[in-house]
Amino acid sequence: MRMLIIAADGQLGTDAVSYFSKKYDVSAFKTADMDVTDPIRVNGAILAVKPDAVLNCAAMTNVDGCESQAEQAYRVNAYGAGLVALAAARVGAHLVHISTDYVFAGDGSRPYVETDSPDPQNVYGASKLSGERHVQALCPNSAILRTAWLYGPHGNNFVKTMLKLAEKGEVGVVTDQVGNPTSTFELIRMIDAVVACKSTGIFHATCEGVVSWNGFAREIFRLAGVEVNVKDVTSEEFVRPAHRPAYSVLSKDKIAAVTGYRPADWQDALREYFDYQAGKIDF
Numbered sequence: 001m002r003m004l005i006i007a008a009d010g011q012l013g014t015d016a017v018s019y020f021s022k023k024y025d026v027s028a029f030k031t032a033d034m035d036v037t038d039p040i041r042v043n044g045a046i047l048a049v050k051p052d053a054v055l056n057c058a059a060m061t062n063v064d065g066c067e068s069q070a071e072q073a074y075r076v077n078a079y080g081a082g083l084v085a086l087a088a089a090r091v092g093a094h095l096v097h098i099s100t101d102y103v104f105a106g107d108g109s110r111p112y113v114e115t116d117s118p119d120p121q122n123v124y125g126a127s128k129l130s131g132e133r134h135v136q137a138l139c140p141n142s143a144i145l146r147t148a149w150l151y152g153p154h155g156n157n158f159v160k161t162m163l164k165l166a167e168k169g170e171v172g173v174v175t176d177q178v179g180n181p182t183s184t185f186e187l188i189r190m191i192d193a194v195v196a197c198k199s200t201g202i203f204h205a206t207c208e209g210v211v212s213w214n215g216f217a218r219e220i221f222r223l224a225g226v227e228v229n230v231k232d233v234t235s236e237e238f239v240r241p242a243h244r245p246a247y248s249v250l251s252k253d254k255i256a257a258v259t260g261y262r263p264a265d266w267q268d269a270l271r272e273y274f275d276y277q278a279g280k281i282d283f
C-alpha cells in the first residue's frame with residue numbers, strides 16, 4: 001500500500017512517517033515541499049504518487065496566533081484541507097484528516113460524541129471545523145480524527161513546556177480546564193486502525209481518561225522525577241488571546257466499536273512517552 005503523508009516534519013507527521021514506513025510504501029512531504037494552500041503543488045504531488053491513503057497532518061496549530069491571523073488560519077486549516085481532499089478524491093485515495101476537540105464549545109458535562117453539534121469558540125476551532133466540512137464535501141472516502149492535547153517527542157507541546165518551566169521551581173497551571181491528553185504514538189495507532197478498516201466519517205481519537213492541565217502537569221513532573229511547586233490557577237487568572245474550552249472530553253466509543261482499537265489511558269501513554277525519551281523503547 002502507498003501512503004502519502006503531508007507535513008511530515010510536524011509533531012504528528014514525524015512520528016507517523018517513522019511508524020508507517022515500517023508497514024507501507026510511504027511518500028513523505030515536508031512543509032517546505034508541499035504547501036497545502038498551493039493547488040499546483042498539492043495536485044502535482046498527489047496525482048504523481050497516486051497513493052492508496054493520504055494522511056494530512058498539516059495545520060496552523062498556534063491557537064493564539066490564529067486569533068490575530070485568521071485569514072492564514074482559514075487558508076491552511078480550511079482551504080488547504082479542501083485542496084488535499086479534492087486531490088485525494090481525484091486519485092481515489094482514502095484520506096485521513098486530523099481535526100480537534102476545539103470544534104466544540106467545551107461547556108458540556110458528558111463526553112462529546114461525534115454527532116454532537118460543533119460550536120467553536122475560537123478562530124482555530126472555527127477554521128478546523130471549516131476544514132472538516134471541506135473534507136466531507138470533497139472526499140467522501142475520508143476519515144476525520146478529532147484529537148486533543150497532543151504531545152510527542154518531535155514538537156513543541158505542553159509536556160516540553162512544563163519541563164522547561166520546571167527549572168524555575170514553581171509553575172501555575174489551570175485547574176478548571178479538563179480534557180484527554182493524547183500522545184502522538186496512541187493517535188498514530190488509532191490512525192493505523194482507521195486506515196486498516198478503511199473507515200469513513202468522523203471519529204474522536206484521544207487517549208482515555210480525564211484530567212485538568214494542572215493534574216497533567218503534576219503527572220509529568222512525577223514521571224520526570226522533578227520537584228516543582230505546582231500552583232492551582234483559574235482560567236480567569238491566566239488569560240490568553242484565544243478562549244479555551246473548559247470541558248474538552250471526547251467519547252472514544254465509536255472508534256473502538258468501528259475499528260476494534262480502544263486507546264490507552266493517558267497515564268499509560270505518558271509513561272510510554274517518557275520511556276521513549278529515555279531510549280528504553282522504540283516506536
Ligand SMILES: NC(=O)c1ccc[n+]([C@@H]2O[C@H](COP(=O)([O-])OP(=O)(O)OC[C@H]3O[C@@H](n4cnc5c(N)ncnc54)[C@H](OP(=O)(O)O)[C@@H]3O)[C@@H](O)[C@H]2O)c1
Nearest residue numbers: 007010011012031035036058059061098100147148149150
Ligand atoms: N497539537 C495539539 O495539541 C493538537 C490538538 C488537537 C488537534 N491537533 C491537530 O493535529 C494535527 C497535527 O498537529 P501537530 O501537533 O503535529 O502540530 P504541528 O507540529 O504544528 O504540525 C503541523 C504542521 O503543519 C505544517 N504547516 C503549516 N502550514 C502549512 C501549509 N500551508 N502547508 C503544509 N504544511 C503546513 C506546520 O509547519 P510549520 O511548523 O513550518 O508551520 C507543521 O509542520 C493538526 O491537524 C492539528 O490541528 C493538534
